[in-house]
Amino acid sequence: MSHESTPTLYGLMAEFDTAEGLIHATEQARLAGYRAMDAYSPLPIEELSEALDLPKTRLPKAVFIGGLVGCLGGFLLETWASTIAYPMNIGGRPLFSWPQFIPVTFETTVLGAALTCFFGMWGSNKLPQPYHPVFNVPEFARASTDRFFLCIEAADPRFDREATARFLQDLHPLGVSEVAP
Amino acid sequence: MDTTFNPPAELEQHRSRALKAGAVGLVLCVAGAALDRDHFFRSWLTAYMVVLGIALGSTALMMIQHLSGGAWGVFRRVFEASSRTLPLLAVLFIPVVLGVGSLYPWAHADLVSADKVLSHRQAYLNLPFWLGRAMIYFAGWVTLSMVINRLSKAQDDGDISVNMRLQKVSGAGLVFYALTVTFAGIDWIMALNPHWYSTLFGFLMMGGQGLAALAFTIIASSLLVGKEPMNHLLKPSHFHDLGKLMFAFVMLWAYFNFSQFLLTYAANLVEEVPYMLARLHGGWQVLALFLVVFHFAVPWLVLLNRDLKRTPSKLVVVAVWLLVMRYLDFYMMIAPEFSSTGQNLAFAGGEHGAAASHFFFHWLDLAAPLGIGGIWLWMFFTQLAQRPLFAVGDPYLRESLESTGGH
Incomplete structure (x- = not known):
């Protein structure tokens, strides 16, 4: 044929x-x-x-790692800001008042995971694809x-x-x- | 498809085993009450709050299910059976009433007159009003459970007019639940400490109850999933739903507890801080760290796994573990208010903080959960055996059973 x-x-x-x-x-x-x-x-x-x-899909693992990076990044950022960059006495508390860093750490964890999820989803689907x-x-x-x-x-x-x-x-x-x- | 959904005969075995364990535990408790009154009342209250949490949490989840719908409605009969144990729990509350003098500083006139805060609180914390409130809570909870269970029975018999009423009762019931559980937590646990207060305490109670109820429902359902009639009908996706909810409640527990800790830490007020300080010294800090790791971090990591949530035999291990953690969490709320002799620290040290608590664990802390848990399980299995294992009149039952997940 x-x-x-x-x-x-x-x-x-x-x-x-x-x-x-x-x-x-x-x-x-x-x-x-x-x-x-x-x-x-x-x-x-x-x-x-x-x-x-x-x-x-490998996305869950990537999201987990993204969350972990956000978690550590947020905590280290707060630690740096409060103890090195702006060491201020607030209410007599120690500079490294880590319980107060947790809310920001939580937020950056979610941010890291969400951004990884969003872009990971687009990337693994090869989007945008007009x-x-x-x-x-x-x-x-x-x-x-x-x-x-x-x-x-x-x-x-x-x-x-x-x-x-x-x-x-x-x-x-x-x-x-x-x-x- | 067999549509009678009769419970398996094995329930009878579970029933008699639970009754035996409960009887042994209760005998030990009676001996303990004679030997060591103070420790008995404290241990009883701790174990009682855990088991009450399962029943009340199940009642709340049952009402939420009526309002929200969803494929996890296939577990409604387990929630309903738990909610029908509330009359038994009202009876099991009697030792707490008898132990008011051993447990609560506000019940001692000399302490109250010597303490400005306690005198100020006397309008709320006095025996007649405290007893009256307890009666209102139990009357309300038992009525709520009876009404919803009766409507559910009517639904089984084919009366579709109850569907809307179930939703209305559930909506109002949830409001009543939230208020009464908050006040019960204040009355029965927060008042152990003469000065401490926390505005988050009601949420801690409700979150803990939801978690305990989900963990118990997973355990009860995993006992049923291998047998007729549930073996052909419950799918991995149904357990996946419960697992996801349990995962959420693990996070909720951590969220509420951490919020309470952070607010106390940040405000640093003299009425609030001693509660935290007592739990960060004297050996209690080890239990605190243990709870952070094993009530939150480890279950959270384990429950991230999708396959684990879809395998009942694995999920049940986490559920059992979380129920043990629920017990330790209540232990953490209650025991540090007492000395190792079983006496409330407020009786010994006058101004709170003068006497510090050191970690202790009494043999009654094993006997009380065995007694209350056993007798409660016996009642649970008795109730579960009385109705078909699926709500056959539920208009969404077929859809829920056929669901393979996704939303």
Whole structure:
């Protein structure tokens, strides 16, 4: 079969009208050996991350470390300010009145954790990303309202234009579209 | 699906074991009361406050559940069974009433007349008013629990008109709960010290009760999760919810306690500081540090773990540990007000601070929790066995059982 005239593809995308259909399709695709794929849904579906067998996120560890840095940073900042930079006698208390440093330490801990979480989330999702090939499919506009999509990417070693399209058709989608890169 | 949700037969074993343990503990307590009156009343009050915290905290969480909804409503029957133990707890309060003379400085006319602060407080802290308040608390708590449990029973029988009433009673009930628990904490614990006061004390009581109730609910549910009917129905996500709530209450405990400490530290007032100083000397500082590490830091770090919260057999270990910590926390509030002979320091030293407390632990401090805890558990299992383990009339039950987490 000749492929000369066919343009390169990002992948093939099947459209479903229920979450169950998407979960089923994702499970089937995994069983068939596909790995380079992604599912798109207007609402969070807990089972999907299992069906896609996504790797465990490293974000919690990063957030923990961010919190720890904030915690130590805040405490050291207060210590430095109260004992070295501005050693003032306040109510006869020792300069290193550490209980009074805890509220600020707590706040900077939260700040460190929250900032790490926010930017870590964007970074690990490769955001902001103004262009993505799936936007080339007109039906995909409904991915944020009421449609569910499974996209098997051409990067997958098992991907074959005809066979994968047939495979997706067998999952009873509303339709299968080719995704231009 | 079996929709009768009858409790498993194993409850009967737990019941009789709890009764035996409670009987042994109560016999020891009676012996202790004869041998060492002062220590008996102090130990009893400490253990009593922990167990009362489980029952009252469960009542509050039950009311919050009626108002907020959520998949953790699958544990409502455990909260309800705990709340139905309140009549027993009213009876178990009698030794505290008998021990007023041993426990509280305000009950001694000579101390009151010699102390300006105590004389000033006499309008509030006197026996008739103190007893009257205790009766109001118990009457209110028992009524509240009875009304909500009766409505819940009607809901089981298919009466959907009670759903709205459950919410209304719960809303008003929570206000009553917050006020009475605050005043009970002042009456029964804060008044052990003739001068000390803390405006955060009511929050400390409520936070502690919520934590104790969640820890106990996790323990009770983990006993049920391996058996019919709960084994097919309770999912990791349900325990995850309880674990998350317990995690939050661990932080809340630390937050309230630290706030109380910091305000006292910063204000440095002569009425407030002795309470903290007594707990930072004489061996009590070791217990203080122990609580910081093992009531907060370690449980907090352990509960960060997602998988642990989703595995009942692991989560229950943390829950048991936190209940022990609840006991030590009340021990920390109560025991340093007494000398190692069991006498309130205010009786011995006159002006507070003249006599310092040194760390002690009496054998009755093990017997009292065994007695009160055992007899209370017996009542809890008796109550739990009386109704289906799920609120079958709850309009959200199916949804809650099918929930796999996420919100």
